[in-house]
Amino acid sequence: MDSRVEAFFTSIKGKTAAFCGIGGSNLPLIKIFREKGARVLACDRRTREQLGEKAEELEALGVELRLGETYLQNLEADMIFRTPGMKFTLPELEDARRRGAAVTSEMEVFFDLCPCKIYAVTGSDGKTTTTTIISELLKAAGKTVHLGGNIGRPLLPEIACVQPGDVAVVELSSFQLISMRKSPAVAVVTNLSPNHLDVHKDMQEYIDAKKNIFLHQNAFSRTVLNADNEITASFAPEVRGQLFQFSRKGRSAYGAWADAQGNIYMAQGGEDTFILNASEIKIPGAINVENYLAAISAVWGDVELEVIRQVARNFGGVEHRAELVRELDGVRWYNDSIGTSPTRTARGTLSLYDRKIILIAGGYDKKIPYDALGPVIVEKVKTLVLLGATAPKIEAAVLASPAYHEGNPKILHAASMEEAVQLCRKEAEPGDIVSLSPASASFDLYPNFAERGNHFKRIVNDLV
Structure with a gap:
């Protein structure tokens, strides 16, 4: 073990470490800090019921839980690890800095x-x-x-x-x-x-x-x-x-x-x-x-x-990035759930194919503009299936495109991923390409893009 690493883990013994957000980046650290002798506070907006077995697992390790809407209040700790998606400038974190706490992150x-x-x-x-x-x-x-x-x-x-x-x-x-x-x-x-x-x-x-x-x-x-x-x-x-x-x-x-x-x-x-x-x-x-x-x-x-x-x-690429899921009845289905922004979908999925495709798009609204995506969809998409919070913004961008006319593309709306896939199944003909590339984040319906992509793949693979 490198001497700096050894010195760091020695230094945390007996100190209080608060981890804000019990997720992928913090959960493994919580366990290590307990093993190294730190007092650990695991803080999360979710309730005990929402955490389920994870709460019991942490308490069995001797971790103290701070849960619910007030989970960031009065963080009396020597060091505070924020989860990456947490704003660095939150008032509670600013207060902790003023009290002398070290506010940092895993990375x-x-x-x-x-x-x-x-x-x-x-x-x-x-x-x-x-x-x-x-x-x-x-x-x-x-x-x-x-x-x-x-x-x-x-x-x-x-x-x-x-x-x-x-x-x-x-x-x-x-x-x-x-x-x-x-x-x-x-x-x-x-x-x-x-x-x-x-x-x-x-x-x-x-x-x-x-x-x-x-x-x-x-x-x-x-x-x-x-x-x-x-x-x-x-x-x-x-x-x-x-x-x-x-x-x-x-x-x-x-x-x-x-x-x-x-x-x-x-x-x-x-x-x-x-x-x-x-x-x-x-x-x-x-x-x-x-x-x-x-x-x-x-x-x-x-x-x-x-x-x-x-x-x-x-090298064949990374999962959820223009990933071929299956071919069924002459139709190829692709998972590009990583398409979490308009530019990613425009420069990714909509640049790949030599024909107009059937596109599933829409999701959480990150308050970014969609104007430039409209003309690309008109040029590259024959049927557009929309869902999620950004559906109206994407549709407006398409309708405002100078090249748009009724039916080019055909625009449909779905209330769920299951309905979106079924609509695509009805629209697709042999030789067509169907791709999920939402041009939006997933947080309105899924915890992350990977869960969204995996759900899409399960639905597509279950098609008979």
Whole structure:
């Protein structure tokens, strides 16, 4: 065990640690902190009945529960771990800071203690796939990889097993980054567009949170930016270390780029190294070409060229991202539940296919605009099935599109995922493609995009 890790776990013995949110990132930590001798408060808005067996399991470990609407009040603790989706500026957390408590998060402490090189990815779209590609490239190069963060797996619980020669590959959301004051050795920003404006006070706060991924780097670090995205390209003057910029539109001085024929190169000053053609990448779509450009720029120099080619030709993609569920009666059904924003659906699912598709869209409203999605749906969709809170906003964007006319696309509404699938089944003919890509978060009907995607897959696989 690294000496810093050992010292940290020794220091928490006898201290009080409050974990705000009993979810995926905090639950494993609660158990470890109890094992290391800390007094632990598990705080959650849910009631004891809603927590069910989890409440009994925690109490059996000696954890004190603070539940219900007042779960954040009077947090008398030495350290407070907020769950990533919790606002950093909540009055209760501000009060705790004034009382001298350390307010932190699982990922912040992991960055402080991690003994190995960290590659981190953020962005509005494509960050999970890019993170996964980087991990696949490094694994194929023989590295022991610790993959986690916003991708769904907390890393601090396994910090004692991380060796200096390993690598950590993490996905970071704006919620995690907003309070971070340490940056990784390699920082990647895939792109930025309006997102999570239901939580951030405005777009500038969202952008400023994302910038923390590289603002605290040193001169020996690397930052990878999307040169084709106006916001990310504007970050370049603030980069302190080595700057790589990737592009599908033109060559930059340093970074992976693709020409008009889809040939991908690595630019290094005045030299270009040919890597492969975009047609050789196994996972389809322009967004995945960009994801590879970002990932290649991140690992260049750490992964051999032939390894990059092998991974690109063989890696089949990530669950819930344009995932083929099944083919039934000549109709292909795809799960793209990761489509949690208008840009992700437009640049993802709606860019992939050579025909108009049947699309299921709609979900939780993150207070972001849908105007730009309307024309893309009109161009790429023949039947649109809407559900959830954003259904009216998506429909309005489609109806306002200059190219829209009645029946192009046909618009239907559903009250549930089951009804949405049945409507698609009635509309689909042999040769059609049906895809779930909601362009919205899942929180109105599901706890997360994975649960939504899994529910969709179960319904589709049960079709007779």
